[in-house]
Amino acid sequence: MKHLTALNKKARRLEALVEQTKDKAKAMTDPWPPPTDYPFGCTTMFAPGWEVDSSGGTDKLCQPIERDLYDCYHSCYWPVQVADALTNNPDWALSCGAPVQDWKSIDLVFP
């Protein structure tokens, strides 16, 4: 901190806390290099998470990328265009029980 000097023990503890928070906030906005304590792949809050892992591939993502498909219309708000399964095409994904194996069986939908 440039304009405040922490003097007693309590102030130094608070300062360390503030600096730590700043470091974390910076880490969130800095894409590279990822900090070592950052989870590989996705986070619990934003499933399905990253589209590539930190090495640039998909091997280390914490769930198969194919599952992103369901998260795009079902449980999440992943911004990919899929059929509207809520009102117009409720049966769109019925043919696909396990997307990792049979995602190719999903029907096409024409508006």
Added chain:
Amino acid sequence: MKYRAVVHRRFQDDDGAPYLYVATSASIMRLDETSTEILTAFQNGGADAESWLDERSERDDAAELRETFRDMVGLGIIRPEAEVPPPASELPPMPYPLGTLVLNVTNKCNLSCTYCYEYGEDRIADGPAEGGAKAPMMSPETACQSVEFLFRTSGTRKHLNITFFGGETLLNFKAIEAAAKRALELAGEQGRSVSFSLTTNATLLTDGLIKFLVAHRFGINVSIDGNIDDQDRHRTFKSGQGSFDIIVPRIQKLIETNKAAGGRPIGARVTLTRGSASVRDIYNFLHGELGFAEVGFAPVTSAKDRDYSLVEGDYDKLIADFTDLSDDFVEAAARGDSHGFSNLNDLLRELHQGINKAHPCGAGLGLLGVSTEGNLALCHRFVESGTHEVGTIEDGIDEEKRADFLQQAHINSKTDCNTCFARPHCSGGCYHEAYVRHGDATKANMHYCEWVRAWTDLGLTSYARIMARNSAFFERYESA
């Protein structure tokens, strides 16, 4: 969003550099022009943060202003006005393990100091109990049982303290000796350590007693008010004869023997009354001439209409006196030397640690007092006040009563203290004094707020002055 500075106190060192004490956290910081400007803008009524920063967006230091503002919010110096206050801190998990037990080994005293709360008009003990008067002396058996009680109720603490108090403690050396012996036995069996301390008026010190106290590394506090004039003004025998001439040779022998054995520092405890000599003169006499390592001063505790009571003007003189002695302390600290003004030493330690108290002292929490008959009280000052009894050494602590008291005496219940910057250090002040003055031990001592604030101010200023000249001095306070 509107932001506002929390309760704080500003102070300065000798060069006028600005410092800040934050009452919500007890943190101390040095400010500069930028942080001072921000603090000034957001104190009292507060201000809208975005517009305040936007108005200064053309300035060269606009980015730094914004960054520093964020730092001050993070450090809890400035907070959003509409912020929901954090939940009140709760009592620590109860039953809280005892660390210190104060044994009131006797109610008797061979002196009859006019201001004594034990014997004077401010004594709060109840009248004689059913079946006769209270025992004047603690029996060696009760002393040993008290020690056993402490070892039983101290959880996993590795170190315990036993303090002997009176009356005049040395009138009952048998109980002290028995308690010390039992404590050392138990400590040895359980792999713990124990230390002893005692307060005495020094009239009964003999070579044999001195040898015992030094050998057991007692922390010794001698009640003495200064030179012959100050000592004999109030500290007299029942005949009216002064005690100075009796105690001085005994004190000298004690200090000499203790020093040769490398014992713990021996302190003097001075009660300041109306008409006392200047604090600096008393200190110089007790430290310089008699050789006490530390001297602590306590304004007399009393109702306000006694002839020895301190009244408003006296407190102004007292703070001026304390300021003089603090100047000497600061000079010594700047040279890297220690100074024996124990009040300031204690205050600086608390300030440096950033202690923020929920309760003014450990009474009822880690410390209890025991009466001559084995009844437990909040502290030694409350023994034999039935209202403040919290159990017995045989049956243990009345946990419900204890928790109830601590809840009521918690700083959050003292709403008047909410706006005071001295709150982390004072926390409402002495329970006994509150009881004497206000009839309720859980009340804040509103009658000495000005005094406590002035004293805290003096501590803060001394802290800054030492910090500016010799910050290494504070290394001695790094560990608690």
